[in-house]
Amino acid sequence: MTKNILVTGGAGFIGSNFIRYLLSKAGDYRITNVDLLTYAGSLENLKDLPHPEKMEFIHGNVCDQPLMEQLIEDRQIDTVVHFAAESHVDRSLQGPAAFIQTNLVGTFSMLEAARKVWLQKGLIDMDKVRFHHVSTDEVFGTLAPGDPAFHEDTPYAPNSPYAASKAGSDHLVRSYAKSFGLPITISNCSNNYGPYQFPEKLIPLMILNALHEKPLPIYGDGLQIRDWLYVEDHCDAIWIILQRGEVGESYNIGGENQPSNLEIVRTICKILDEKAPRESGLPHEDLITYVADRPGHDRRYAMNITKIRNELGWEPKLQLEEGLRSTIEWYLSNEDWLQAISKEKNFQDWVQLNYEAREKTLGGAE
Numbered sequence: 103m104t105k106n107i108l109v110t111g112g113a114g115f116i117g118s119n120f121i122r123y124l125l126s127k128a129g130d131y132r133i134t135n136v137d138l139l140t141y142a143g144s145l146e147n148l149k150d151l152p153h154p155e156k157m158e159f160i161h162g163n164v165c166d167q168p169l170m171e172q173l174i175e176d177r178q179i180d181t182v183v184h185f186a187a188e189s190h191v192d193r194s195l196q197g198p199a200a201f202i203q204t205n206l207v208g209t210f211s212m213l214e215a216a217r218k219v220w221l222q223k224g225l226i227d228m229d230k231v232r233f234h235h236v237s238t239d240e241v242f243g244t245l246a247p248g249d250p251a252f253h254e255d256t257p258y259a260p261n262s263p264y265a266a267s268k269a270g271s272d273h274l275v276r277s278y279a280k281s282f283g284l285p286i287t288i289s290n291c292s293n294n295y296g297p298y299q300f301p302e303k304l305i306p307l308m309i310l311n312a313l314h315e316k317p318l319p320i321y322g323d324g325l326q327i328r329d330w331l332y333v334e335d336h337c338d339a340i341w342i343i344l345q346r347g348e349v350g351e352s353y354n355i356g357g358e359n360q361p362s363n364l365e366i367v368r369t370i371c372k373i374l375d376e377k378a379p380r381e382s383g384l385p386h387e388d389l390i391t392y393v394a395d396r397p398g399h400d401r402r403y404a405m406n407i408t409k410i411r412n413e414l415g416w417e418p419k420l421q422l423e424e425g426l427r428s429t430i431e432w433y434l435s436n437e438d439w440l441q442a443i444s445k446e447k448n449f450q451d452w453v454q455l456n457y458e459a460r461e462k463t464l465g466g467a468e
């Protein structure tokens with residue numbers, strides 16, 4: 103039987119990887135991909151899809167509730183996978199409004215649309231429907247050294263406007279299950295990396311800056327810890343939750359890789375020394391530059407993934423160094439994508455301004 107899946111934010115990093123993942127699987131799927139194509143989303147991320155005829159792209163805003171309702175009804179959507187969000191912490195510090203709009207109001211609008219079509223109009227068999235909300239480990243706040251990893255019952259304590267907007271959206275999703283019986287699942291995942299990641303996030307930014315002989319900006323002392331996960335492993339986890347996850351439950355997803363930012367950047371530099379040595383012959387590590395720390399910077403994230411491992415049989419497949427090698431190879435061999443994204447999005451201006459502001463703050467603080 104055909105599954106009709108509405109993916110929101112499917113022109114972004116994880117959403118586009120998820121669509122690619124799904125279309126490469128055997129099975130009868132029709133995907134409706136709604137994306138606003140903000141600075142972070144691009145149709146470049148959806149080129150050369152396997153079975154492109156199975157995906158319909160809609161340029162739309164998740165806050166546009168009538169459109170969402172119409173799509174769910176007309177396409178007989180039985181599964182919503184909600185990725186669309188403003189996703190960059192640094193940008194949420196500079197301009198939180200868009201985060202409140204898309205992450206909170208947008209999630210509310212998606213929930214209302216699903217509630218109206220599925221629960222009030224009863225147009226689709228309720229045994230088949232699912233609303234899956236894609237969220238983050240950042241909702242749990244920060245860990246001190248030695249604290250146990252976040253588990254599903256860890257109290258929420260978000261520290262950035264991004265994290266707070268995602269925390270609020272998680273609560274809304276949960277409330278729609280409790281109050282209205284909407285069949286939901288939630289996943290809270292750690293930091294992703296891999297192909298098609300917008301080059302303002304740590305790993306692609308470091309790869310590209312290193313290749314272009316630019317400084318590699320380390321915020322603060324660089325000893326902050328993230329729990330890195332290769333994006334395909336995240337897609338796999340979401341798919342497994344859709345197949346076997348229990349309605350109403352949330353699942354933590356993580357890579358069980360917890361290096362410091364400095365270790366990550368040094369590993370990237372080492373791999374680039376092998377694969378793309380500098381003309382000068384000097385190590386890429388020499389480009390590392392310490393800049394002012396991010397305000398409210400969470401020190402450490404770590405995910406306890408016992409629940410998804412024991413109950414659903416999911417585990418991360420790729421080790422960090424292997425994943426970093428494959429990511430670096432992807433960026434090295436996808437110069438066309440990079441050129442196109444640079445032309446379309448001009449991300450370098452934002453990255454440069456962000457860098458200059460931090461460098462200046464550091465200078466002033468000393």
Ligand code: NAD
Pocket residue numbers: 110111112113114115116117136137138139140141142143144162163164165184185186187188189190204208236237238239268290291292293294295300
């Ligand atoms: P991204 O910024 O790369 O992509 C977000 C996509 O959403 C873009 O294509 C953008 O155009 C689209 N979008 C933004 N506002 C929209 C709106 N109002 N209507 C429709 N589309 C809109 O983000 P990502 O890294 O792919 O993250 C996807 C989801 O996964 C987010 O919900 C994020 O919170 C979550 N998440 C991300 C990570 C990570 O490490 N990147 C980790 C855990 C969870």
Ligand code: TYD
Pocket residue numbers: 190191192293302303304305307319320321324326327328363396
């Ligand atoms: P980022 O990729 O922005 O993801 P998040 O803030 O969601 O974890 O950042 C990952 C870590 O890397 C975070 O601790 C901030 C740090 N960082 C730097 O040190 N330098 C940079 O240029 C960037 C973008 C991030």
